[in-house]
Amino acid sequence: MASRDLAESLLPVGGGAATATATASAHDEYDERAYDSDDKVSIAVSDSDSEDGGGDAMRPAFSWRKLWRFTGPGFLMCIAFLDPGNLEGDLQAGAAAGYQLLWLLLWATVMGALVQLLSARLGVATGKHLAELCREEYPPWATRALWAMTELALVGADIQEVIGSAIAIKILSAGTVPLWGGVVITAFDCFIFLFLENYGVRKLEAFFGVLIAVMAVSFAIMFGETKPSGKELLIGLVVPKLSSRTIKQAVGIVGCIIMPHNVFLHSALVQSRKIDTNKKSRVQEAVFYYNIESILALIVSFFINICVTTVFAKGFYGSEQADGIGLENAGQYLQQKYGTAFFPILYIWAIGLLASGQSSTITGTYAGQFVMGGFLNLRLKKWLRAMITRSFAIIPTMIVALFFDTEDPTMDILNEALNVLQSIQIPFALIPLITLVSKEQVMGSFVVGPITKVISWIVTVFLMLINGYLILSFYATEVRGALVRSSLCAVLAVYLAFIVYLIVRNTSLYSRLRSAMTKST
Known part of the structure; x- marks a missing residue:
């Protein structure tokens, strides 16, 4: 009730009877939705396409025009595969392992595609996004715990993304704009987001x-100037190689691909089109086109990741700089190595990094709105929700920018800690997702089959093991003091118990245990 009262106070109000009508309307249509009906994009390409068809009719024939109408959400989703954290993982993998980990990058992208396709399927089939469905599926305490975990993952990702943008601005300004200045400039991207959102979803997607x-x-251009070996590239893609000295880079590649907030984001983005969820043929059509455009978007992101990895594999694998290369000094190393063939490669790198940072920070703001609105059922004005979600990340990022130097070794430890922070949140996105897409009561006829379900759980367990290795590695090397270690062990016990709860909650074992506990009390 408190959240409803807060929402009503933030909705536009009028006077007299109009106020009463608006209040009644707010109560009737209170539940938060990703998009208002007026904001959604029509996917009809002809008058006949809008006509009422049978609920169980076959999916309409393929149309390039319709694919274009559905294109957009997948490309916003793929930005999480291209954020500064991913770029840093790519360049470090290339510098430390050469072309040897390209096969892992390929399969990590395939695993990421599976997760994102399930997320899109959930959003289309139910007409609700993952955060909304979690609020309906789990008890209030679990819902709020999931929201807190997702917000932590968002903050961790956003700090890295904002710092990436600030580094790019510092490079492009030749050091005139300090790191904290770049953070301030990047903080205003939420206003770009709000400005574009007012002009419609398609304008935002075009941006x-x-x-x-x-x-x-x-x-x-960097790939063309450095000319990596095509033969080594192909061998790296098809021949799996992994050594003990490249295990850290391998874990980094896999860990960077699956971003918890991106799973929530994609299930909301697909609702930007007008789809009649009561007609099976229309839902089938939407799932079909979203699958195509998501795969195309991820092919583009894979191409970009391949370019970054191979450029640094060609230039720095086996060199003295390989172990110390990062986002800020990468451009300088490239400039020293390759000079200016077409345009200063330092600035080419900075432009690409700036585009990566800006796009990912704005989509992070977008995801934060859906996560907050869905879990807490808060229907706030767009500007207020954007400011709240932006503040969650900008305030800690400004502290980082003021007190840490990007070349300081402490920044590397902080960056590793942020990677761990995001890694531990992955189960709280993937387990609810697989649980929901496997429930016929939620998905209806679009429930996933047993083979897809088994593969999804295998991928989830694999990612949890990979990220468990990252957590244990950080714990062993960076955590000091008996008190701190014992406290973290207690937190870890609660963390694992919550994961077990999420996994077994919908099993017959949990039902029997709950029934037995009820009888005993």
Whole structure:
């Protein structure tokens, strides 16, 4: 009730009877939704396409025009595969392992595609996004715990993304704008987001399309100037190689691909189109086109990641700089190595990094709105929700920018801690997702089959083991003091208990245990 009262106080109000009508309407249509009906994009390409068809009719024939209407959400989703954290993982993998980990990058992208396709399927089939469905599926205490975990993951990702943008601004300004100044500039991207959102979903998607194109062109130019070996590239893609000295980079590649907030984001983005969820043929059509455009978007992101990895594999694998290369000094190393063939490669790198940072920070703001609104059922004004979600990340990022130097070794420890922070949140996105897409009561006829379900659980367990290795590695090398270690062990016990709860909650074992406990009391 408190959240409803808060929402009503923030909704536009009038006077007299109009106020009463608005209040009644707010109560009737209170539940938070990803998009208002007026904001959704029509996917009809002809008058006959809008006509009422049978609920169980076959999916309409393929149409390029319709694919274009559905194109957009997948490209916003793929930005999480291209954020500064991913770029840093790519360049470090290339510098430390050469072309040896390209096969892992390929399969990590395939695993990420599976997760994102399930997320899109959930959003289309139910007409609700993952955060909303979690609120309905789990008890209030678990819902709020999931919200807190997702917000922590968002903050961790956003700090890295904002710092990436600030580094790019510092490079492009030749050091005139300090790191904290770049953070301030990046903080205002939420106003760009609000400005574009007022002009409609398609304008916003076009803006992100331009940023992805800037990244693709920038890193393709770098690829052309450095000329990595095509033969080594192909061998790296098809021949699995992994050694003990590259295990850290391998874990980094896999860990960076699956971003918890991106799973929530994609299930909301697919609701930006007008789809009649009461008609099976229309839902089938939407799932079909979203699958195509998501795969196309991830192919683009994979191309960009390949360009970055191979450029640094060609230039720095086996060199003295390989172990110390990062986002800020990468451009300087490239400049020293390759100079200016077409355009200063330092600035090409900075432009691509800036596009990566800006696009990912804005989509982070977007995801934060859906996460907050869905879990807490808060229907706030857009500007207020954007400011709240932006503040969650900008305040800690400003503290980082003021007290840490990007070349300080402490920044590396902080960056590793942020990676761990995001890694531990992955189960709280993937387990609810697989649980929901496997429930016929939620998905209806679009429930996933047993093979997809088994593969999804295998991927989830694999990712949890990979990230468990990252957590244990950080714990062993960076955590000091008996008190701190014992406290973290207690937190870890609660963490694992919550994961077990999420896994077994919908099993017959849990039902029997709960029934037995009820009888005993």
